[in-house]
Amino acid sequence: xxxxxxxxKYLFRKEGQNVTLSCEQNLNHDAMYWxxxxxxxxxxxxxxxxxxxxxxxxDIAEGYSVSREKKESFPxxxxxxxxxxxxxxxxxxxxxxxxxxxxxxxxxxxLSIL
Amino acid sequence: xxxxxQMEGPVTxxxxxxxxxxxxxxxxxxxxxxxxxxxxxxxxxxLLKATKADDKGSNKGFEATYRKxxxxxxxxxxxxxxxxxxxxxxxxxxxxxxxxxxxGKGTHLIIQP
Numbered sequence: 291x292x293x294x295x296x297x298x299k300y301l302f303r304k305e306g307q308n309v310t311l312s313c314e315q316n317l318n319h320d321a322m323y324w325x326x327x328x329x330x331x332x333x334x335x336x337x338x339x340x341x342x343x344x345x346x347x348x349d350i351a352e353g354y355s356v357s358r359e360k361k362e363s364f365p366x367x368x369x370x371x372x373x374x375x376x377x378x379x380x381x382x383x384x385x386x387x388x389x390x391x392x393x394x395x396x397x398x399x400x401l402s403i404l
Numbered sequence: 405x406x407x408x409x410q411m412e413g414p415v416t417x418x419x420x421x422x423x424x425x426x427x428x429x430x431x432x433x434x435x436x437x438x439x440x441x442x443x444x445x446x447x448x449x450x451l452l453k454a455t456k457a458d459d460k461g462s463n464k465g466f467e468a469t470y471r472k473x474x475x476x477x478x479x480x481x482x483x484x485x486x487x488x489x490x491x492x493x494x495x496x497x498x499x500x501x502x503x504x505x506x507x508g509k510g511t512h513l514i515i516q517p
Contacts, residue, residue: 332507395447
């Protein structure tokens with residue numbers, strides 16, 4: 291079945307450590323997105339990418355980095371510069387440039403600090 | 405900028421009750437509007453959408469009508485079930501391209517048997 295796979299489901303980070311969250315999709319979608327979800331909050335956009343080798347900052351990009359070397363993959367690195375990384379991270383994808391096309395979401399990665 | 409405001413929760417109802425979750429938005433032009441549902445520990449699933457004024461989105465007994473004059477997209481269901489318990493998010497996609505969705509804070513719905 292087509293879909294979005296995020297891994298791992300749970301991730302723990304030590305102080306000063308970078309961690310990378312994986313997101314893979316087999317929907318043949320051009321656009322991919324990363325959101326952060328905090329308790330009682332909506333989702334906030336971290337980064338997005340419309341095509342391979344190109345990506346844009348969202349509303350809360352500081353302390354995060356991404357790459358888009360393949361159409362299917364959009365990994366997110368939470369760097370040590372992100373001082374409050376504990377959150378639920380959601381990856382999504384959609385047809386590029388189509389504002390009326392819904393985004394499809396993965397099941398998320400929950401990141402915690404040790 | 406763009407923003408979405410939805411009613412605070414949790415909303416607690418008895419099974420078979422009528423449901424309304426209010427959603428209003430601020431955006432330039434004509435955004436597309438969406439309702440997503442999130443079950444515990446999972447990602448978001450699209451529930452319904454509307455792409456222009458007066459459109460009605462519907463799915464699984466849920467409905468929402470795009471009202472430009474009141475900038476609203478309220479979610480309704482005539483008879484809720486225990487299985488409808490979840491967090492519901494209203495979201496908009498602004499005019500001009502798929503640069504990410506703007507979400508409301510979510511409404512936690514609890515249905516009691």
